[in-house]
Amino acid sequence: MNYNKKDVYLIPLFVLTFLLIFLPLSKAEDNGCVSCHRGLDGEAQKAVIEWETSVHKQEEIYCQDCHGGNPMEAEDMDAAMYEAKGFIGVPDRKDIPKLCAKCHSDPVRMKKYNLRTDQYALYKTSIHGKRLAKGDGNVAVCTSCHGKHNIKKISDPSSSVYHTNVPETCAKCHADEKLMSQYGIKADQYKLYLEGYHGRILKGKIEGKNPSLVPTCASCHGNHGATPPGIKDIADVCGNCHGVIVDKFKQGPHYESLKKTGSPKCYDCHGNHRNKALTPEMFQGVEAGHCGACHQSPEVTELAKDIYTLILDTRAKIDEAESEYKSIEFSGRNNQDIEDLLNEAETYYKEIGPLTHSLSPQRIAELNTKIVENVNKVEMITGEFKKNLAIRKTNLIYYLIIITIIIILLYVKLRMVTIEYEQKQRMGEQ
Secondary structure (H helix, E strand, C coil), X not given: CCCCHHHHHHHHHHHHHHHHHHHHHHHHHCCHHHHHHHCCCHHHXXXXXXXXXXXXXXXXXXXXXXXXXXXCCCCCHHHHCCHHHCCCCCCCHHHHHHHHHHHHCCHHHHHCCCCCCCHHHHHHHCHHHHHHHCCCCCCCCHHHHXXXXXXXXXXXXXXXXXXXXXXXXXXXXXCCHHHHHCCCXXXXXXXXXXXXHHHHHHCCCCCCCCHHHCCCHHXXXXXXXXXXXXXXXXXXXXXXXXXXXXXXXXXXXXXXXHHHHCCCCHHHHHCCCCCCCCCHHHHCCCCCCCHHHCCCCHHHHHHHHHHHHHHHHHHHHHHHHHHHHHCXXXXXXXCHHHHHHHHHHHHHHHHHHHHHHHCCHHHHHHHHHHHHHHHHHHHHHXXXXXXXXXXXXXXXXXXXXXXXXXXXXXXXXXHHHHHHHHHHHHHHHC
8 A cells, every 4th residue: 555755744743632632521520530430420420521521621630639549449439538647538528628728828839820929828817717626617717709610700791700700709798697696797798888889880880880890808808817997997898999088087176086096997887788979968967877876066067068069069060061062062163171171070079979978068069160160161162152153043043034035036137038038028029
């Protein structure tokens, strides 16, 4: 049989392709743990099914890496699960963090994935870790949050620790009334969170807000080093997201009071899990979170009233200017100058919210002045344009009347010429 020389060169290529396609598959198929458990029922089979879609399977982390044993002894279960050779089986709950840390605290191994290696150290400083060390078997361990066999990347939307899934994951324990009652902890945090501003963003109920950026449980309490923030740390914790607001807060009298007495804290006005966005109404009334809930003195009441009035007055002026703009928006004018003025006014207005935390009506009034300047410019531009537009419309009417008269005169003239021509024609025929 004759072979083409080109065919000989293709043989190594076919062999290499075969190995690349089937070698990884055969490695999993040859694993005794996988092949055996796949043929079982219930939880024993579920472990393999979940592992098949996990990041551990993707990175070739196999059963024996966590459970020990010898997967090459599939025909002899005693040899495969020989404890003297390191078989662990189902690890004790108290041993799980240390077991996971065997890989996840190894800088050399984790460098490939650019993952932190301090999770176990942080966990031991957390409420969960400290209670586990004291023998509390109810507290969360690695598998409580990340799952057992179905562990996914944190960037995978189906992962239990994907950003927008974190509150629901925490709620598996913290919404369990029976479990939480043992520690004197309320079990309504998740429910309250979903009712609050952050939770509504998470569920896509606030237009223009990105759920992937909203704070979740871990944003305030931490993840591996989970712990309640201390009283004097609240402003700094909130400041991780609301930095500008905290800067303004530290410029006002409330911050001085916080340092001396421990209050007021951010959640005294805004709430913690069911947090509220700032509204002008918070400066009026005696409801929880409103100024009157803590302050009854005439001086503070007057201060709150000044801030309340400034905010409403400023908003009303911007709304009025926007209404003026809308009246000419589609009139054919290039309105870029008006849009720039309104956008700048809105930017100034957004600065008022953080600035109210300084409790300085004078500084708010400065922003109000800038906004009023822009509003006045908008009203002047729109007023002049409307005036010119009215003149143009009036002139147009005059022009139409003149044109109509000219058309009528031309028509009359044409008729006269036509009649005269017809008369001459008839006289010529006679």
